[in-house]
Amino acid sequence: MLTDYLPIAVLLALSTAVAVAAIVLGSLFGPHRPTTVKSEPYESGMRPFGAAMRRVSPRYYLVAVLFILFDIETIFFLPWAVTYQSFIAQSLGGFAFGEMLVFVAILLVGYVWVWRKGALEWE
Numbered sequence: 167m168l169t170d171y172l173p174i175a176v177l178l179a180l181s182t183a184v185a186v187a188a189i190v191l192g193s194l195f196g197p198h199r200p201t202t203v204k205s206e207p208y209e210s211g212m213r214p215f216g217a218a219m220r221r222v223s224p225r226y227y228l229v230a231v232l233f234i235l236f237d238i239e240t241i242f243f244l245p246w247a248v249t250y251q252s253f254i255a256q257s258l259g260g261f262a263f264g265e266m267l268v269f270v271a272i273l274l275v276g277y278v279w280v281w282r283k284g285a286l287e288w289e
Contacts (some may be wrong), residue, residue: 170248228285239273 244267253262
């Protein structure tokens with residue numbers, strides 16, 4: 167049972183090692199020549215003006231939360247795809263496929279509801 171998660175653990179360890187190596191190697195071997203120009207704030211090649219903090223529309227946060235909600239729900243496809251072959255071997259492939267269709271249908275109902283409510287409109 168634990169060996170089923172070994173590929174995921176290896177992928178997690180390798181991706182963490184690559185990220186840490188990139189940061190460490192960049193800080194060790196990268197140039198370090200601070201100047202006053204480099205320490206100034208940068209905004210599209212122009213000197214910044216006005217306050218750095220701007221008001222953001224609450225609609226932005228609504229769209230961001232909806233994106234995260236629907237994006238995280240797609241993570242449930244991975245365990246289903248991994249175990250689907252074993253369901254086929256046990257003659258339960260149709261049942262597993264039907265369950266995934268019900269899951270996708272529920273997602274689509276939620277997506278259509280959000281769309282019809284106008285939560286994805288910017289105007």
